[in-house]
Amino acid sequence: MSFAQYMDIALYDESLGFYATIGRAGRRGDFLTSPEVGPLFGALIARRLDEEWFALGSPDMFVVVEFGAGPGTLARSIAFAKPECAPALRYLMVERSAEQRTLHAEHLDGWLGDLDAPGVDSFVRGVGTGPRFASSSIAPYGITGVVLANELLDNLAFDIVRHDGEGNFERLDVHHGQDGLEFVVAPTEVSASLAAVLSSATSGEWMPLQEHATQWLAAAIDRLDRGVVIAIDYGATTAEIAARPEMGWLRTFVGQERGGHPLDNPGTCDITTDVAVDQLATIARPSVITTQRQFLERVGIAQLVEEGRQIWTENASAPDVAALRARSRIGEAEALLESSSLGDFVVLEWTV
Ligand SMILES: C[S@@+](CC[C@H](N)C(=O)[O-])C[C@H]1O[C@@H](n2cnc3c(N)ncnc32)[C@H](O)[C@@H]1O
Incomplete structure (x- = not known):
């Protein structure tokens, strides 16, 4: 297959x-x-x-x-x-x-x-x-x-394919070999529009x-x-x-x-x-x-983080769940960005 x-x-x-x-x-x-x-x-x-x-x-x-x-x-x-x-x-x-x-x-x-x-x-x-x-x-x-x-x-x-620089394509098929599943190279056809895109990549390299x-x-x-x-x-x-x-x-x-x-x-x-x-x-x-x-910057991540920082500062002495959630925006933003x-x-x- x-x-x-x-x-x-x-x-x-x-x-x-x-x-x-x-x-x-x-x-x-x-x-x-x-x-x-x-x-x-x-x-x-x-x-x-x-x-x-x-x-x-x-x-x-x-x-x-x-x-x-x-x-x-x-x-x-x-x-x-x-x-x-x-x-x-x-x-x-x-x-x-x-x-x-x-x-x-x-x-x-x-x-x-x-x-x-x-x-x-x-x-x-x-x-x-x-x-x-x-x-x-x-x-x-x-x-x-x-x-x-x-x-x-x-x-x-996705399939795994490569081209030879002359418009010919090969793909990796999956076969059941002696030692289990293995890749086998087989010739394949690619639609004209995608072939044009794939051909922009270096010939001989495998790509999705x-x-x-x-x-x-x-x-x-x-x-x-x-x-x-x-x-x-x-x-x-x-x-x-x-x-x-x-x-x-x-x-x-x-x-x-x-x-x-x-x-x-x-x-x-x-x-x-x-x-x-x-x-x-x-x-x-x-x-x-x-x-x-x-x-995320365009939709206002800085504003939401600043809002969170303020809520935390105001409630730091007796933080509730909302204050903790507000503080966690700072770390979340770092990860998202x-x-x-x-x-x-x-x-x-x-x-x-
Ligand atoms: C990497 S998870 C992402 C889950 C979630 N969007 C997130 O960002 O945490 C990809 C999810 O897409 C589902 N999925 C794959 N093909 C799908 C399809 N054709 N239609 C709907 N869901 C599909 C998978 O079952 C899987 O739950």
């Missing part, structure tokens, strides 16, 4: 896939994402949601579809931040893993359950005051609002071919009547990714540590890649590209 087929099974198969069984984002999980650093990230995303809601003319119905919601931490922080769009907000957590969807109900007032297709349809078109939250494996079309994905695209199945990510983006844009698609991830150009020594872009994680070879013990570790921004751009050029640092880490992630926005 292709590596993309293998990866899809290793991460998402209902009985053995990493995300269907043991895999989790979070401090006690396998890797730390921005929402899992603490509630500050969600408070800042809430500000971006408000900005979009106002830009759309404060519609009565404002739908946010968060893809790859994991355990639902970002939604909880957004609810906690009480954004101005809350009365109009219908927030759908689209998560492929049923196991992770069972975690969404925790600490989320206004959660309406794990919905099937008709349920999703009425959720995004229903009446009544928000905020309302729900979960599903299915995402709707025809919405006004925001499609959001934090660290989803690096987890969508991210067809699932580009298909996700095409569908995400199609889902919106009006609004914005926002994807946040570690990203680079295909040429930059291919240039990483020893395929350093192909990473595995388990229990906050780097894991072993991706073909060892399928289902026991996360498999990820840097996201190739120029491959996504074959679907549509982003309207805005910033680093996470630039994005850190260079060569979360601060250097890319935030890609496609306005529809």
Whole structure:
């Protein structure tokens, strides 16, 4: 099978896939994402949601579809931040893993359950005051609002390919050999638009071919009547990714540590890649590209940290939970803005 087929099974198969069984984002999980650093990230995303809601003319119905919601931490922080769009907000957590969807109900007032297709349809078109939250494996079309994905695209199945500089491509397939699973090189075809992007990388170097990510983006844009698609991830150009020594872009994680070879013990570790921004751009050029640092500064991280500092100073002699939470913004901001880490992630926005 292709590596993309293998990866899809290793991460998402209902009985053995990493995300269907043991895999989790979070401090006690396998890797730390921005929402899992603490509630500050969600408070800042809430500000971006408000900005979009106002830009759309404060519609009565404002739908946010968060893809790859994991355990639902970002939604909880957004609810906690009480954004101005809350009365109009219908927030759908689209998560492929049923196991992770069972975690969404925790600490989320206004959660309406794990919905099937008709349920999703009425959720995004229903009446009544928000905020309302729900979960599903299915995402709707025809919405006004925001499609959001934090660290989803690096987890969508990809192939591993190289070119010879003359328009010929090879990929790594996965075979069952004498000593277990092994890579085998096979000739392959690549669509013209992606072939042009891949050819910008040095010939002979292995690189990810991210067809699932580009298909996700095409569908995400199609889902919106009006609004914005926002994807946040570690990203680079295909040429930059291919240039990483020893395929350093192909990473595995388990229990906050780097894991072993991706073909060892399928289902026991996360498999990820840097996201190739120029491959996504074959679907549509982003309207805005910033680093996470630039994005968070623009939506007011300094102001929220200063506010937290003041609340802490006023309550330091007898701190309550709110004061402790306010103080923790300082450390959270450092982590979210850190260079060569979360601060250097890319935030890609496609306005529809
Ligand atoms: C790296 S985790 C990120 C979780 C969360 N967004 C965060 O930032 O902490 C990626 C999540 O995407 C989910 N996922 C993968 N493919 C998906 C798809 N096509 N639709 C919805 N969820 C998906 C996985 O099950 C996993 O929970």
